[in-house]
Amino acid sequence: MTSHLYAISVDAETPLRLARFWAELLGREVVDDPYEGVALRPDGDAGLRIRFLPTGTPKAGQNRIHLDLTSASPEAQRETVARAIGLGGRHVDIGQGAEEGHVVLADREGNEFCVIEAGNSFLAGCGSVGAVNCDGTQAVGYFWSAALGWPLVWDQDQETAIQSPRGGAKVTWSGPPLMPRHGRDRVHLDLAPPADGDREAEIDRLLSLGATRVGAGRHTADDVVLADPDGNEFCLLTPR
Numbered sequence: 001m002t003s004h005l006y007a008i009s010v011d012a013e014t015p016l017r018l019a020r021f022w023a024e025l026l027g028r029e030v031v032d033d034p035y036e037g038v039a040l041r042p043d044g045d046a047g048l049r050i051r052f053l054p055t056g057t058p059k060a061g062q063n064r065i066h067l068d069l070t071s072a073s074p075e076a077q078r079e080t081v082a083r084a085i086g087l088g089g090r091h092v093d094i095g096q097g098a099e100e101g102h103v104v105l106a107d108r109e110g111n112e113f114c115v116i117e118a119g120n121s122f123l124a125g126c127g128s129v130g131a132v133n134c135d136g137t138q139a140v141g142y143f144w145s146a147a148l149g150w151p152l153v154w155d156q157d158q159e160t161a162i163q164s165p166r167g168g169a170k171v172t173w174s175g176p177p178l179m180p181r182h183g184r185d186r187v188h189l190d191l192a193p194p195a196d197g198d199r200e201a202e203i204d205r206l207l208s209l210g211a212t213r214v215g216a217g218r219h220t221a222d223d224v225v226l227a228d229p230d231g232n233e234f235c236l237l238t239p240r
Contacts, residue, residue, distance in 0.1 A: 001194035002149045003202055005164075005171075006237060007039065007049040008065070008132055009219075011186045012109055015052035021087050021108050022050060025080070026069075026128055035190075035237055036219050046168030048129050051190075053219055059110045061182030062094060064232065065189075067113045068102075070123050070130040080115045081105065111187065122154070122161075122170075129169045131161070132189075136173035139210075140230040144171065146209050147191075147228075178230065189234045190219075197239045199224070206236070 012018040016030070019038045023030045026040065033039040039051035050067075071077035081103050085091075088108040096104050101117030116123060116130060123130030134140075141160025145152050150171075154161035158175035193199045206226060207213065214225040214233055222238040 001196055002147065002205075003191040003193055003236060005148055006035075006190045006192035007033075007051045008067075009037075009188055009190045009235075010050065010052050010111060011055035011057070011184075012052045013055060013058065014109075015054050018107060018109055018111075019052045021089070022052075024087050025084055025089075034240055043127065044168075046164055046166035047127070048132070048169045050129075055186075057183070059186055062179060063112055063187050064135040064179055064181070064185055065187040066111070066133050067129055068123065068131040068133050069113060069115045070120065070126060070128060071116060071118045073118045077103065077115055077117055084115070125167065126163075126169050127167075131169055132171045134171065134173050134232075135179045136228075136230050136232065137176055137178070138173070140228050140232070141173040143210050143229050144173075147206055147211075181231075185233060188232065191234060191236050193236060193239050199236065199239060203236060 015037050019030045023040055028040040028043060030038055031041050033051045037051050037053040039049055042049045069080060084105050089105045092104055092106045092112060094104055094112060103115045106112050138158045138160055145162045150162040150164050152160060153163045161170045161172040163170045193202055203224060210229040211226045214227050216224055218225045218235050224236040225233055226236060227233050
């Protein structure tokens with residue numbers, strides 16, 4: 001058995017405050033995370049868990065992972081943008097053109113996210129969080145497809161995307177050129193070990209797929225920190 005994607009984890013200077021921003025924006029409940037920090041309760045069987053972990057390091061540079069929020073209509077897109085601004089978010093310029101249909105915002109700690117225009121067929125049926133949009137190569141998309149056992153749902157022009165067989169948000173990689181790295185990634189993926197609890201065998205499997213072992217203790221002393229083929233850190237959590 002393989003690990004499963006436990007959460008999209010966000011390092012935050014004030015985790016509860018940032019969790020409340022996203023809870024209000026997405027209409028979800030804030031709960032204590034069984035591993036560490038606070039999280040948004042997933043919405044349904046295939047829902048995406050987003051958790052917020054304490055850090056004393058301020059954000060520097062553009063994140064290499066961001067969320068794409070969907071819109072059912074042009075009015076809904078405008079309402080989502082207005083709600084985000086009212087909660088303390090702001091518009092940001094990351095080089096998007098004036099003709100772009102999506103709106104680029106940042107949350108209360110500067111983490112970028114996009115509110116996608118209505119009618120986007122690629123994200124149809126994915127839920128309010130349509131995609132976890134990652135900077136990465138085609139090879140890293142293949143790695144994560146094998147690591148999670150999720151099929152590729154897009155593989156074209158070096159851009160890739162995977163999705164759980166249960167549906168929900170897609171995880172996408174935009175292909176080269178890659179963005180510059182500004183220290184440790186503030187937004188990253190965390191995996192929970194397989195149900196059989198053999199974490200060492202799972203580490204060996206991930207290493208055989210192209211991961212590298214970075215160390216331990218990013219969040220707790222027992223976390224195993226790995227990096228995917230592009231050098232993006234992720235954690236294999238302690239069995240619970």
